[in-house]
Amino acid sequence: MGSSPTTPTLKPKPFVKWAGGKTQILGRLLELIPQDFKTYYEPFLGGGALFFSLLPERAVLADRNEELINAYIVVRDRPRELIESLKKHRNEREYYYQIRSLDPSKLGPVERASRFIYLNKTCYNGLWRVNSKGEFNVPFGRYRRPNICNEENLLAVSQALKGKEILCEDFERAVASAGREDLVYFDPPYHSSSKTASFTKYVREDFPPSEQERLARIFRNLDRRGCYLILSNSDTPFIRDLYKGFRIIEVRTNRFINSKACSRKDSARELIITNF
Numbered sequence: 001m002g003s004s005p006t007t008p009t010l011k012p013k014p015f016v017k018w019a020g021g022k023t024q025i026l027g028r029l030l031e032l033i034p035q036d037f038k039t040y041y042e043p044f045l046g047g048g049a050l051f052f053s054l055l056p057e058r059a060v061l062a063d064r065n066e067e068l069i070n071a072y073i074v075v076r077d078r079p080r081e082l083i084e085s086l087k088k089h090r091n092e093r094e095y096y097y098q099i100r101s102l103d104p105s106k107l108g109p110v111e112r113a114s115r116f117i118y119l120n121k122t123c124y125n126g127l128w129r130v131n132s133k134g135e136f137n138v139p140f141g142r143y144r145r146p147n148i149c150n151e152e153n154l155l156a157v158s159q160a161l162k163g164k165e166i167l168c169e170d171f172e173r174a175v176a177s178a179g180r181e182d183l184v185y186f187d188p189p190y191h192s193s194s195k196t197a198s199f200t201k202y203v204r205e206d207f208p209p210s211e212q213e214r215l216a217r218i219f220r221n222l223d224r225r226g227c228y229l230i231l232s233n234s235d236t237p238f239i240r241d242l243y244k245g246f247r248i249i250e251v252r253t254n255r256f257i258n259s260k261a262c263s264r265k266d267s268a269r270e271l272i273i274t275n276f
């Protein structure tokens with residue numbers, strides 16, 4: 001197939017920085033991918049590092065974060081308008097706080113995605129953190145030259161997302177249609193065994209042990225349905241116990257980002273769990 005001069009040839013890469021990005025264990029994950037599978041499911045999408053490495057033909061991509069999912073849908077469907085909007089942003093402190101103070105639910109989809117990507121590129125550490133009212137509250141990052149509008153990559157990502165199902169759903173609903181020979185990759189907020197973890201309960205993005213248990217039940221259901229399953233998490237006795245009987249692979253990593261949504265501070269060792 002020939003490509004027209006306007007078709008981007010660049011390999012797409014994640015267009016947002018996301019806590020828990022998988023760059024460090026990506027190599028290990030890729031080694032495990034089965035040769036043949038039907039639909040690829042990624043229900044804790046975040047930056048989508050594994051999706052962008054695999055670029056599967058059929059995919060269901062989901063996350064519970066509304067801002068994130070709106071951005072994926074706009075990148076897929078309206079990349080040119082988004083690029084025009086992103087070009088107007090400025091990396092200036094006052095301007096940043098002005099954009100941050102906008103209520104995203106009152107913006108149209110393109111402006112909302114543009115605000116989200118702008119804040120992600122210019123905020124401190126590229127973290128997405130919200131207060132108890134769900135308002136984004138990360139301070140200005142003071143980067144010298146953040147790449148707010150990476151036009152070439154956004155166009156490549158848009159192509160890669162064409163025809164993919166993108167859902168703002170809880171993980172359980174996102175995988176409800178997965179069946180025999182589909183591949184599901186779960187990258188949930190990691191379990192943290194530290195005492196302070198229990199205080200993060202009131203944060204919107206929290207993922208308490210009861211959620212890890214619900215996830216492990218879904219994992220077992222999907223195993224019975226004949227899916228290929230891969231899951232990453234921190235190496236704690238609790239997680240090892242939840243996935244007893246499955247293949248458990250230990251991986252060593254260095255963690256840089258630690259947020260309440262994806263707490264990694266006590267997890268120099270991670271686990272990759274599969275059912276094949």
Ligand SMILES: C[S@@+](CC[C@H](N)C(=O)[O-])C[C@H]1O[C@@H](n2cnc3c(N)ncnc32)[C@H](O)[C@@H]1O
Nearest residue numbers: 018020021022044046047048049064170171187
């Ligand atoms: C560890 S991050 C995923 C990182 C991603 N693999 C990457 O490469 O950037 C976990 C994601 O799970 C999402 N999440 C948390 N609870 C969820 C739930 N109940 N259902 C679906 N997504 C959820 C968060 O919004 C966050 O984006």
